[in-house]
Amino acid sequence: METLLRTLLIILIAYYALKLIIKFATPYFLKYIQKKMGQRMEGFFGNMEQPQKQQEEGKITIDKVPSKNSKNSNVVGEYVDFEEID
Structure with a gap:
């Protein structure tokens, strides 16, 4: 019994x-x-900084x-004219 208490005390400490x-x-x-x-x-x-030249x-x-x-890059595609069929 004494060793059990001693072991528990050591574990708690x-x-x-x-x-x-x-x-x-x-x-x-x-830190x-x-x-x-x-x-x-x-x-x-620190390696990415570029020194500023004094002008x-x-x-x-x-x-x-x-x-x-440079060309006009606003060309989206061709225009297709559709007709309704009854």
Whole structure:
């Protein structure tokens, strides 16, 4: 009987100790994860930034010239005239 009580007491103490450790360790663990994810995002999106060129005031530059071969793309299809049959 004594070993049963001793075992239950050890299990209860271990359970509450683990619960207490998790309660206090969780914020530090989440901060660590947040920091690592921030570094990953910074590495991923940091490469996408393009440096802006400083231009002289009043100078105009054109990055893309529109093509001259553009057709009217509003053509949907052929028109078919229907007649009613009695």
